[in-house]
Amino acid sequence: MFEERRQHPVTVLVYFAKQIKHMAIPFLVFLISVAADGGSLPPWYAIVSVLGAMVLLNVLIACWRWFFFRYAFKDGALHIKKGAVLRKQRHIKNERVQTVNAKAGILLRLLELLSLSIETAGGTEEPEVTIHALTHEEAEGLEEALRGETRAVKDEEDKMENKGKTIDFPRLLIAALTSGGVGAFLLLIFAVFAQVVFFIPDHIMEDVSATVIGAGVLAFVGLGVMLLLTSWGLSVVRYIFRYAFFRVKRANGEIRIEHGLLVKRRFNVKTHRIQALSVVEGMLRQPFGFATIELEVAGGGKYEDSFKVVLYPLLAKNDIQTFLEDTLSEYAATFDLRPLPRRAFRRYMIRLHLLYLPFLPLFVFFPLTMLAFLLVPFTTLLAYLRYRDAGVAVEGSLLVSRFRYLAKTTALMHKDRVQTIRLQRNILQRLRKLSTLQSTVLSAPSKTTFQVKDIAEETGDSVYEWYSRHA
Amino acid sequence: MALSRPKERIHPSALKVWRIHGIIFFVIELGVALGYYFLAREISALPKFLFYILLALSGFMGVLHIIVVPQIRMIYWGYELREEEVDIQFGIIVIKRSLIPMTRIQHVDTHHGPFMRLFGLATLSISTAGTKHQIPALKQETAESLRRRISQLALESEDDV
Numbered sequence: 001m002f003e004e005r006r007q008h009p010v011t012v013l014v015y016f017a018k019q020i021k022h023m024a025i026p027f028l029v030f031l032i033s034v035a036a037d038g039g040s041l042p043p044w045y046a047i048v049s050v051l052g053a054m055v056l057l058n059v060l061i062a063c064w065r066w067f068f069f070r071y072a073f074k075d076g077a078l079h080i081k082k083g084a085v086l087r088k089q090r091h092i093k094n095e096r097v098q099t100v101n102a103k104a105g106i107l108l109r110l111l112e113l114l115s116l117s118i119e120t121a122g123g124t125e126e127p128e129v130t131i132h133a134l135t136h137e138e139a140e141g142l143e144e145a146l147r148g149e150t151r152a153v154k155d156e157e158d159k160m161e162n163k164g165k166t167i168d169f170p171r172l173l174i175a176a177l178t179s180g181g182v183g184a185f186l187l188l189i190f191a192v193f194a195q196v197v198f199f200i201p202d203h204i205m206e207d208v209s210a211t212v213i214g215a216g217v218l219a220f221v222g223l224g225v226m227l228l229l230t231s232w233g234l235s236v237v238r239y240i241f242r243y244a245f246f247r248v249k250r251a252n253g254e255i256r257i258e259h260g261l262l263v264k265r266r267f268n269v270k271t272h273r274i275q276a277l278s279v280v281e282g283m284l285r286q287p288f289g290f291a292t293i294e295l296e297v298a299g300g301g302k303y304e305d306s307f308k309v310v311l312y313p314l315l316a317k318n319d320i321q322t323f324l325e326d327t328l329s330e331y332a333a334t335f336d337l338r339p340l341p342r343r344a345f346r347r348y349m350i351r352l353h354l355l356y357l358p359f360l361p362l363f364v365f366f367p368l369t370m371l372a373f374l375l376v377p378f379t380t381l382l383a384y385l386r387y388r389d390a391g392v393a394v395e396g397s398l399l400v401s402r403f404r405y406l407a408k409t410t411a412l413m414h415k416d417r418v419q420t421i422r423l424q425r426n427i428l429q430r431l432r433k434l435s436t437l438q439s440t441v442l443s444a445p446s447k448t449t450f451q452v453k454d455i456a457e458e459t460g461d462s463v464y465e466w467y468s469r470h471a
Numbered sequence: 472m473a474l475s476r477p478k479e480r481i482h483p484s485a486l487k488v489w490r491i492h493g494i495i496f497f498v499i500e501l502g503v504a505l506g507y508y509f510l511a512r513e514i515s516a517l518p519k520f521l522f523y524i525l526l527a528l529s530g531f532m533g534v535l536h537i538i539v540v541p542q543i544r545m546i547y548w549g550y551e552l553r554e555e556e557v558d559i560q561f562g563i564i565v566i567k568r569s570l571i572p573m574t575r576i577q578h579v580d581t582h583h584g585p586f587m588r589l590f591g592l593a594t595l596s597i598s599t600a601g602t603k604h605q606i607p608a609l610k611q612e613t614a615e616s617l618r619r620r621i622s623q624l625a626l627e628s629e630d631d632v
């Protein structure tokens with residue numbers, strides 16, 4: 001419980017940086033496009049004075065926002081007041097608070113500050129309230145108040161709690177190398193290129209393309225490899241920055257996850273909000289016997305750039321059982337997966353290869369595209385793997401669904417967390433006595449449905465009966 | 472052992488409502504075909520034979536939507552309301568069977584379109600936090616009493632999340 005206060009004054013800088021970020025890019029694009037058009041730039045003093053005015057205005061706005069943002073905790077609720085002209089007040093009762101996440105960038109860490117974001121139920125991308133800068137002491141006080149916890153409880157818990165599980169550097173490096181974040185960076189590079197290409201004068205473009213075309217196929221391949229390597233490198237660096245110093249531990253009915261090299265993050269998940277756990281074996285990780293553990297959590301917002309919470313970045317398959325027993329024993333279970341029946345194999349093969357069908361006309365008109373058939377061995381292998389890996393199991397109150405798109409995913413969910421179970425059978429499946437099983441759980445932002453195609457009809461029916469509370 | 476079909480059927484008048492929908496659909500398709508016929512008369516570049524194709528197509532679709540599809544739908548539609556859960560089965564080509572525990576149900580409501588009202592029917596829709604399910608063409612009184620019963624049962628069942 002504490003009286004009304006403001007955020008740490010450095011918040012002005014945080015606000016300023018955020019505001020400028022939104023304005024800087026349009027401004028730069030404007031300047032470049034004027035220059036690229038061959039038009040003359042406005043005189044330097046005009047640019048400087050516009051810039052100066054922009055900076056000054058933003059500093060004033062940032063100061064204003066900081067000054068009129070006040071927060072207090074009393075009567076079991078967080079009270080936020082902001083604005084002077086448009087006044088906004090918000091009260092968040094502590095039982096409505098789902099998570100309090102902490103984050104600290106370089107600047108905040110130098111000043112020994114951190115920012116807290118407070119999430120309530122309801123899956124919006126943005127947190128309900130963010131307090132941009134406060135001292136560790138203040139943050140602790142606020143977190144405790146929001147959790148309705150007393151200091152005594154916390155002290156006791158600190159004494160009792162285990163150190164949790166961390167990740168060592170070699171393991172982190174392997175995780176980073178196999179994270180499969182190449183695609184995202186490739187897209188990013190293309191996106192940036194697509195933006196910039198408009199501003200490159202035509203004659204330079206022509207020169208470059210002439211050189212590349214002149215150098216032949218090898219240059220193209222080289223360029224491609226270079227692009228791939230760059231993206232891969234970037235994705236590795238980002239992964240290491242993000243997940244360095246990873247630590248996960250369970251304390252007091254909560255899972256606490258913290259990580260980050262420059263930007264430190266802390267994330268708490270109350271265990272009763274966990275809806276499902278998946279063991280994800282990516283194509284690059286599976287051969288080495290590694291998997292990532294992810295959680296589906298109800299409510300709350302976007303975490304990093306997905307809605308899934310990484311419970312542990314990279315774990316040897318043999319260690320999963322011990323890890324879960326220590327951290328999240330609700331999901332530590334041994335089970336006998338019922339594999340798909342042989343008759344499902346043909347459906348898996350055909351389903352994946354139907355993807356070639358729309359391209360058939362292309363093969364007729366452009367024979368060179370027939371090269372696409374080089375992909376057939378790979379798709380055949382993928383179809384086989386999808387068939388081989390899929391299956392379901394029921395073990396006590398746990399339902400296990402295993403399936404593969406690219407990564408082999410084993411999803412575990414408790415009966416009382418599953419929202420609905422659906423069995424789906426089309427005409428051909430009915431003939432072959434096969435069903436598709438869908439189980440839906442809550443997650444951020446709304447729901448996730450796990451689907452296993454072509455399980456044996458009697459397996460599907462037994463899952464349905466398992467889920468039914470009807471005796 | 473295969474699951475037995477849910478016991479309750481929806482009201483037989485559902486057939487009539489679906490057929491009316493089918494007829495409306497057929498009339499629209501016929502309209503498109505005729506529209507093309509008159510257009511082709513004005514603009515000679517448009518091939519005449521396409522009109523016959525469109526006509527045949529709308530006839531085929533008409534038979535499908537007015538006679539075949541409603542009948543198949545009726546065969547598969549079934550639902551069952553139990554103390555602890557709602558069991559729904561429906562589909563035409565793909566048969567879907569869903570089980571929704573009472574504890575998961577967040578709200579139930581009934582609504583009806585103009586043709587449903589004509590036959591005194593209503594649709595019951597059941598929402599959980601993430602999914603939505605509908606039972607169409609129940610007698611209005613049945614829908615209403617189901618709605619009340621489900622909200623009652625959903626309230627009673629202890630929520631374990």
